[in-house]
Amino acid sequence: MVVAAGLVLGLGATGASADQTRDDQWPLIKYSAAQDVWPVSKGQGVTVGLIDSGVSATHQDLVGQVLPGTDLSGASSDGRVDDLGHGTEMASLIAGHGHGPGQGDGVKGLAPAAKILPVRVTTSLRGDLAQGETRLADAIRYAVDHGAKVVNMSLAGASGRDSSLREAVRYAVDHDVVLVAGAGNGGAARVAYPAAFPGVVAVGAVQEDGSVWSGSNHGPEVTITAPGVRIVAAGKDGPAKYRIGDGTSEATAYVSAIAALVRAKYPDLSAGQVINRLIKSAVAPPDGSKAPNDRYGYGIASPRHALTDDIPAGPTANPLLQRAESQQDPSPQQSAAAAGGGAQTPAPGSGGDSAQAPKASADGSGVSMGLLLGIGAAVVVLVVVVVLVARSRRRGGPGGPGPGGGQPPAQPPYPGPGQQYGSPQFGAPQYGAPQSGPPPQPGPPPQYGPPPQGYGPGGQQPNPYQQPNPYPQQNPYPQ
Template sequence: MTGALLLTSASTASADYVRDQQWVLDVFAMKDTWAVTQGQGVTVAVVDSGVDGSHPDLTGQVLKGKDFTGGGNAQDDLSGHGTGMASIIAAHGHGTGNSSGMIGLAPKAKILPLRTYQKKNDKNPDEAWAAAVRYAVDQGAKVINLSFGADGGKTSPVGREAIAYAEAHDVVVVAAAGNTGAVAVEEPAALPGVVSVGAVDKEANRWNGSNSGKGLALMAPGVQVLSADNTESQKYSLSDGTSDATAFVSATAALVRAKYPNLTAGQVINRLIKSASFLGHKGLKAPDEEYGYGIIRPRQAVTMNIPPGPKTNPLGQLQSSTSTSTESSKATGSSTQAEKKDSSSSSILVVVGAIAAIVVIGVIALVVVRSRRNGGSGGPGSRGGASSQYASYPPAQQPYPSSATNQGPPPSPGQYPHNPNPYSQQPPHQGQ
């Protein structure tokens, strides 16, 4: 969660002052970016405390949404957190030419508010946000913003299933790495396929409260970030945290999805990674545990010549236990059918063996009769001759083929449940 730091200039901040606080717009050259795309046609789901669509900078941008806390209104935001995230993503300003107030990185994207907790110190249960994630997917959201960490540190099975559901339905899932400064990315950000986000300051240095470690994907501004906040008298606040950074990455994903609508979620993430940069941090090798694959660059994400790459997510994919169970069930069914087939084959072999035995017995009887007729002279049909004749019979069971012949070709690399290195596609040098 972000910690609100009120604007201190006056009780009512001037419009120019508010826009001037948005240092991110300048460092990202957003005017040039908006000439290419503004996120039109893309819905970003904000799973949070709700989003106040009545804020002047958000009017017309916020869909009805849904409340998962017990029948309330998704646009009733008691803490201001969700409204802040939505504004970083899609605020459009207000007044003449929208020159007043704040503006988000994707001002023409739509926000789907999904309220999963109410007050600042309320728990955000996995059951609630997991249901919200599934709802977002079913409502057509192309990006899901999760500016929170799982209660208890680990994501429950229901939460993991929801993330797997989103990834399987071509949705970009973005989540906060955490604000404790620990060398461990929090879940759900740490789950395979999720874009985990840490925070940097104006100098592009990692914020000391930003979690780091294995699994960190991208960095984005998260210090002294302006956002809309109707719970404050000035209607705005400044804050620090990976929540804000997450919203910036979600907005950038929306810009990419608007510019390149035919790209899969994995290919969108690929563009975010390939266009990121370590900026002034020399000697880092991606993925770095403090900076991931680098700091996002929205303009480069929509303008750089980056091959689409594979359709799969370069950060991996979380597998659903349901699909695993189904596959296991199919395998069990196939095994049962194989057993039935083997059983049938065995029955046939038994019948053939019985017939062969009858033939052998008949031959023996014939030999004995002839032997008796011949007085046991050792001529044709004698014991030695019979023995030689029996040896010519093939064995009742052929040797089983070696197991190696039934293994089939080895699975292709894409079938292994690992997280491929996005840099295997010859990306541009980090730090450009």
């Protein structure tokens, strides 16, 4: 099956110099990585499969971190090239080691001792794959067969109806691999595939204050959230270039890094038990909402709690295999609309490019498959409306008893009924810091721009990241 609108990644804006980069990595500060995380685990001995646009292995913050992989994009490489930059960004957030004296400059990943196995699946901004989703399925199997214990998929837009892709996901689950994917960047009430497949950790994005990013797709499949706004990462345009971006791609990379940290610290845990730790150690939503819910899942991922909390291992099986899919065998159009972006912007992302025009039919009539599918969908909708109205009249009112009623299935309590999950309430300056007193009240989103003291010496200076995004944030796939 060919992807209806192509798998989508995302790109952020360029800018910034390395000597300012480390201080601008607010997730490392929130997570208190240097004090509370890296003394416990740095992800050593764990390989993270990165299914993306490749990785620029010569970036100063990634030298030595990227293993030879493969290229399924139709190009000839071992995956250690990146024309888009998206894969390089994700790799740096997972396993970047920085550079300079004490490696204190540049981008440092949350699991800086992990290794990256690049599996390149696209080279174009549109993200179209030469052989459709079969390439993504092949990519998953390749990563599993070549030693990846965690697989990062910062992409979206696959079809839930692709049996080969569904089988590849199950292949990874059966081979004890943690699969992590972005929920999508359209801000839609629908989690994109592959994140929506049972067994996959579906990741949403939060801002610095812990509130859910407005562009983060949501739905009952969301498992967990992580930092995904104004994320500084390595760039593709040279060994000392950096970028900044928003999206569930970045959040996905951070969750993959946390999974790598846990797998290094607890090598005897199964992939399902690692996911169980991610769920039960998540920080409670800062808005006071009850978890799990459609926006936060089980809360904000916390590396410190995942590594140090006293959490029973639990069953070895993947707890997400029992998660219901709210989309109920979506059509290709629905899959494309759900994509919105696995990361930041255009079609690798959630905006910028326009969808390709429908192609004419083979007989030259000019009737496109998209039009035929649209007409078919309209007929189906009409029939469903008639049936629902008739059923409503028979039952004496709208909705009626029994399943349906227009509500998606409730997210199952996959940690198990009666079990505790969620760490202490979100608090500053850390995600998961011990709390005292009443829980903090959510405030307005932070205003970004130059901090009062300015950037670097010389007092007030312009924010090097305050630049126009060259990739407009708009969804090319109409809802």
